[in-house]
Amino acid sequence: MSDSDVLPTSEKATVEPFPSNYVGRTPLLKQYFTTRSERPGVILLMRVGDFFEAYGEDAEIIAHELQIALTGRDDGGVRVPMAGVPYHSVERYIARLIARGHRVALMDQVEDPRFAKGLVKRKVTRVVTPGTVLEDAMLDSRSNNYLVAAVIGDPVAGVGVVDVSTGEFLTTEIEGERRKERLLEEIARLEPAEILVPEGVDAELIEAIKATCTGSVTVMPRSEGGQRSTSTDSRQLLLAHFQTQSLRGFGCEEYTAGIDACALILRYLRQTQMGALAHIRSLATYSTEEFMTLDSAARRHLELLAPMGDGGRQRTLLGVLDETLTPMGGRLLKRWIEEPLLEVGRIQRRQEAVEELVRDPIRRGDLRDLLRGMGDIERLVSRAAAGLANARDLVALRNALLRLPNIATVLAGARSEKLRDLASRLACPLDIVERIGRAIQDDPPAGLREGGLIRPGYHAELDKLRAVSADAKGYIANLEATERERTGIASLKVGYNAVFGYYIEVTKANLSKVPSNYLRKQTTVNAERYITPELKEYEALVLGAEEKAIELEYELFLGVRERVGEAAPEVLAVARAVAELDVLASFAETAVRHRYVRPEVHEGDSIHILGGRHPVIERIGLGGDYIPNDCHLDEENRLLIITGPNMSGKSSYLRQTALIVLLAQIGSFVPADSASIGIVDRIFTRVGAHDELASGQSTFMVEMSETANILNNATARSLVILDEIGRGTSTYDGLSIAWAVAEYLVQIGCKTLFATHYHHLNELANRYPVVKNFRVAVREQGEHIIWLRKLVPGGTDKSYGIQVARMAGVPLEVVERAKEILKSLEKGSAGVTRDIVDSGQQVPERKQKLQLTLFEPERHPILEELEALDITTMTPMEALMKIEAWRRQLKQGR
Structure with missing residues (x-):
C-alpha cells in the first residue's frame, strides 16, 4: 500500500481557510460536525464506505501532515475541504499523525449500510492518543508504551503508570522536600508516550516535564459531569473499577496522591479507550526506593539504551546484552536495565537461575528453542480484552500458549528457586486454548466480515448455511455446462456482478438459439444477458445463506474473543512469567558467549573487580582486543585519581566499572575474571561535554549543573565517576574546582573514580589516605606514544596532548610552536600545586598570568x-x- 492509495480526487484545488464553527448542512456533514464539536482537541476521522474521511479544518491538517490530496465535498452550496485514507490501512496513517503530536478520534459505522434506513448510524468508538495505542503497527514491540499521570500533593507526590497494550497498571508515591525533583526523575526513567497532569497545576511543572521527556502532556480537568472531583471520588472510582471494598489488597490503601494519579488514568481511558479498561484488572504498587537511582545524566553517559553519538542500538548496553527471543522479554530487559535492584536476596535469586542455565546448556537450548518466535502474549490478549483483536491475533495467541506445557516440562527438576517459581506460573485457562483451536480456522482472513473465520463442525447452524450455499453454488457451477449442452451454444457463459447477480450471457451471433424461458436482463455491445426463474431461486439461496453465514461467523467470533478477554488477567500473569524466563535465559546466553562470570553481590561497601572489561567496547571491537583492568574501591581506597593522555582509555575504564556494577545489580553475569560488588544506591556520572543551547546553558554550565547534582545527592553508598571536571573554564579556575570537588567527595565518603588531566590533583593522595593515584600506562618511542590501556598505580605529570595533536595530523609548525609555549607556561605555573596544598582550603588567587607570553604586556x-x-x-x-x-x-x- 502506498500513499497514492488515499482518497481519490479529480482536483487538488486550493481551499480557502475553513470556519471552525461550521455545523454542516447535508445530513452526512451535519453528523460529522456535530460530533466534531463534542471532541475538541482531536482530529475526527469518520468511516464513509471504504474510507475514513475528515472535513473542514481536520481535512486541511491531515492533508498537510500526511502529504495527501486535499479535495472537497459539496454541502448545500458550500465547498467543504475533504481528505481521507483507506479504512484497511488507517492504522498506518494514524501512527503518523500520533508521531506528529495529534490525537485522533475514530467515528465508525455501527450498523450495516445495507440495512440502514436513511443515514448510517455512526459513533466514536475510540480516541487514539500517544499513550493509549494498542495496534502493533503503532508500537515498538520491544518497548513499553507508558501513559503516566503525575500529581503533586502535600506531603507526597503520586505517580500512576499504565501500559494499555499490556494491561500493566502501577502506582507509587514519593515523599520529602525533593518530591518534585524525584517525580521528574521518575518520569524521565519511564520515558512515557503521554503524561497526564490535573488541571490547575503550575505551568512551571508542565514545562519541566516537557524538558524531561519527549512524551506529550495532556491536562485533565478536575471536574467530571460538571462536578469537581475529590480524593474521595478518586478512591471510589478505583473501588468501582476493581469491584473491591478496599484498596488494601493492592497495597495502596493509605495512598493519597497515588490514588488521585490512578483515577486520572482511569477517567482518561474511559473517555478515550473504553474497551481498554476491560483487561486492567489489577493494580500494583512499587517504590522508587527498591531500585538504584539512575538520573538522566547517568543513563545518557553510560549509554544504557541510546548511544551518545552515531552507531545505533549495538553501541548501547541494551544492544549488546539483548539475546531475548520474545517481545515480552525484550521489554522486560529494558526495564531491568533501568531498575537495578537494591535487595541482595532478589539479585541472588536471579543469579542462581542464570547460573543453572549457564551450567545446563541442554536445558537452556531447549528453553530458547521454545521461546523463539513466540507471539506477543501480553499485547495479543490485551487487544482481545479491548475488543480490537482479529482472528489472526487469536490464532497467534493460541499458538503461543500451546508452548507453555513444553516450557514447564523443560523446567521440571530445576534447582533454583526462581526457575521453579516461574515454572509454577505457566498454567493458563486451558479452555481458551481449546476454544480458539476448535472455533478459529488455522489461517483466517484479516477482516472479520469476509467469512472464513470459523472451523466446520464448531456450530451446527453455520454448517447448515454453508451446506445450502455450497449446494446452490454447485448447481450454478454446473449450469454453464448443462445449458451449453441443452441449447447447443458453445460460447454460453454464466457470470455474476454485484448489480444484477447471476446471469447467462449469449453472444449476439447465437441469439436465435436462446430458449424461450430465458428472460432478457441486460444488453451489452456484443452480447445479451439473461436470467431464469430457477437461476434466481438458487441465487437467493447462495446469497441469503452466505450473508447469514458471514453474520453468524462474526457473532461466533465475538463470543470467542470475549471469552479470551475475560481470561486476560490469568494470561497476562503467564506472559510476565515467560518474559522473566526469556530475560534470564538471555543473561545466560550472553554469559556463555562472551565469558561473563557470576559476581558476588553483598551488603558490604566495597567493589573489587579483577580483569574487568567494557561490555560494549569489547563487543564492537574498537581498537583491537580489549585490555582488561582491575578496580578496587573500599574503605582504604575511596577516591581514585586517574591520569593519562587522551585516548588512553580513562573514560572507558570509568564507564566499564559503572556498567559492571549495574549488571551485577540487575542479576546478570559481568565481563570480568571475578567481581565482588557491594550494593550501590546510586550511580552518578559526569562524563563528556555538551551544551543545551535550547535552555541557554553552555557546556560549562551543564558540567557544573551535573556536578552540583552529584555533590548535593551522593551518599556513602553511591558510586561516582567523574571525567575531566573543570575543563570548560580557564586552567586555574578549572583546577580549583576539580580540587574542591574531590575534597568534598572525600568528605561524603562515596566510592569515586576521578579521571583528569590536572596531574596537580595527585597531591591529594598525600593529604587524604583514602585517595589513591593511578595512571593509564603509555610507552614513549621518541616523539610517538603507544597506548597500553593498562591502569597502574601512581600518578603522572604529563598529558601528552602535543603528541596526540601530532598523531591527529596537526601541522608540524603548530606542534613545534606548542612545545615552545608549553615550556613557558610550565615555568609560569611552578609552585601552584604547593600553594593549593599549603592553603588547606582553596586555591589562592593567581599570582601571575598563565598566558602572559601570548599577549602584549599592557593590559587592555x-x-x-x-x-x-x-x-x-x-x-x-x-x-x-x-x-x-x-x-x-x-x-x-x-
Whole structure:
C-alpha cells in the first residue's frame, strides 16, 4: 500500500481557510460536525464506505501532515475541504499523525449500510492518543508504551503508570522536600508516550516535564459531569473499577496522591479507550526506593539504551546484552536495565537461575528453542480484552500458549528457586486454548466480515448455511455446462456482478438459439444477458445463506474473543512469567558467549573487580582486543585519581566499572575474571561535554549543573565517576574546582573514580589516605606514544596532548610552536600545586598570568572586563552580544 492509495480526487484545488464553527448542512456533514464539536482537541476521522474521511479544518491538517490530496465535498452550496485514507490501512496513517503530536478520534459505522434506513448510524468508538495505542503497527514491540499521570500533593507526590497494550497498571508515591525533583526523575526513567497532569497545576511543572521527556502532556480537568472531583471520588472510582471494598489488597490503601494519579488514568481511558479498561484488572504498587537511582545524566553517559553519538542500538548496553527471543522479554530487559535492584536476596535469586542455565546448556537450548518466535502474549490478549483483536491475533495467541506445557516440562527438576517459581506460573485457562483451536480456522482472513473465520463442525447452524450455499453454488457451477449442452451454444457463459447477480450471457451471433424461458436482463455491445426463474431461486439461496453465514461467523467470533478477554488477567500473569524466563535465559546466553562470570553481590561497601572489561567496547571491537583492568574501591581506597593522555582509555575504564556494577545489580553475569560488588544506591556520572543551547546553558554550565547534582545527592553508598571536571573554564579556575570537588567527595565518603588531566590533583593522595593515584600506562618511542590501556598505580605529570595533536595530523609548525609555549607556561605555573596544598582550603588567587607570553604586556580594558564576567550565568545570545560590543570597541580604538 502506498500513499497514492488515499482518497481519490479529480482536483487538488486550493481551499480557502475553513470556519471552525461550521455545523454542516447535508445530513452526512451535519453528523460529522456535530460530533466534531463534542471532541475538541482531536482530529475526527469518520468511516464513509471504504474510507475514513475528515472535513473542514481536520481535512486541511491531515492533508498537510500526511502529504495527501486535499479535495472537497459539496454541502448545500458550500465547498467543504475533504481528505481521507483507506479504512484497511488507517492504522498506518494514524501512527503518523500520533508521531506528529495529534490525537485522533475514530467515528465508525455501527450498523450495516445495507440495512440502514436513511443515514448510517455512526459513533466514536475510540480516541487514539500517544499513550493509549494498542495496534502493533503503532508500537515498538520491544518497548513499553507508558501513559503516566503525575500529581503533586502535600506531603507526597503520586505517580500512576499504565501500559494499555499490556494491561500493566502501577502506582507509587514519593515523599520529602525533593518530591518534585524525584517525580521528574521518575518520569524521565519511564520515558512515557503521554503524561497526564490535573488541571490547575503550575505551568512551571508542565514545562519541566516537557524538558524531561519527549512524551506529550495532556491536562485533565478536575471536574467530571460538571462536578469537581475529590480524593474521595478518586478512591471510589478505583473501588468501582476493581469491584473491591478496599484498596488494601493492592497495597495502596493509605495512598493519597497515588490514588488521585490512578483515577486520572482511569477517567482518561474511559473517555478515550473504553474497551481498554476491560483487561486492567489489577493494580500494583512499587517504590522508587527498591531500585538504584539512575538520573538522566547517568543513563545518557553510560549509554544504557541510546548511544551518545552515531552507531545505533549495538553501541548501547541494551544492544549488546539483548539475546531475548520474545517481545515480552525484550521489554522486560529494558526495564531491568533501568531498575537495578537494591535487595541482595532478589539479585541472588536471579543469579542462581542464570547460573543453572549457564551450567545446563541442554536445558537452556531447549528453553530458547521454545521461546523463539513466540507471539506477543501480553499485547495479543490485551487487544482481545479491548475488543480490537482479529482472528489472526487469536490464532497467534493460541499458538503461543500451546508452548507453555513444553516450557514447564523443560523446567521440571530445576534447582533454583526462581526457575521453579516461574515454572509454577505457566498454567493458563486451558479452555481458551481449546476454544480458539476448535472455533478459529488455522489461517483466517484479516477482516472479520469476509467469512472464513470459523472451523466446520464448531456450530451446527453455520454448517447448515454453508451446506445450502455450497449446494446452490454447485448447481450454478454446473449450469454453464448443462445449458451449453441443452441449447447447443458453445460460447454460453454464466457470470455474476454485484448489480444484477447471476446471469447467462449469449453472444449476439447465437441469439436465435436462446430458449424461450430465458428472460432478457441486460444488453451489452456484443452480447445479451439473461436470467431464469430457477437461476434466481438458487441465487437467493447462495446469497441469503452466505450473508447469514458471514453474520453468524462474526457473532461466533465475538463470543470467542470475549471469552479470551475475560481470561486476560490469568494470561497476562503467564506472559510476565515467560518474559522473566526469556530475560534470564538471555543473561545466560550472553554469559556463555562472551565469558561473563557470576559476581558476588553483598551488603558490604566495597567493589573489587579483577580483569574487568567494557561490555560494549569489547563487543564492537574498537581498537583491537580489549585490555582488561582491575578496580578496587573500599574503605582504604575511596577516591581514585586517574591520569593519562587522551585516548588512553580513562573514560572507558570509568564507564566499564559503572556498567559492571549495574549488571551485577540487575542479576546478570559481568565481563570480568571475578567481581565482588557491594550494593550501590546510586550511580552518578559526569562524563563528556555538551551544551543545551535550547535552555541557554553552555557546556560549562551543564558540567557544573551535573556536578552540583552529584555533590548535593551522593551518599556513602553511591558510586561516582567523574571525567575531566573543570575543563570548560580557564586552567586555574578549572583546577580549583576539580580540587574542591574531590575534597568534598572525600568528605561524603562515596566510592569515586576521578579521571583528569590536572596531574596537580595527585597531591591529594598525600593529604587524604583514602585517595589513591593511578595512571593509564603509555610507552614513549621518541616523539610517538603507544597506548597500553593498562591502569597502574601512581600518578603522572604529563598529558601528552602535543603528541596526540601530532598523531591527529596537526601541522608540524603548530606542534613545534606548542612545545615552545608549553615550556613557558610550565615555568609560569611552578609552585601552584604547593600553594593549593599549603592553603588547606582553596586555591589562592593567581599570582601571575598563565598566558602572559601570548599577549602584549599592557593590559587592555577589555581584558579586565572579560576577567570580571560571570560566564556561568550568560546565555549564548548574551555572550554573542558582548563579543559584538567588544568588536565595535576595538574597531573604534584603531
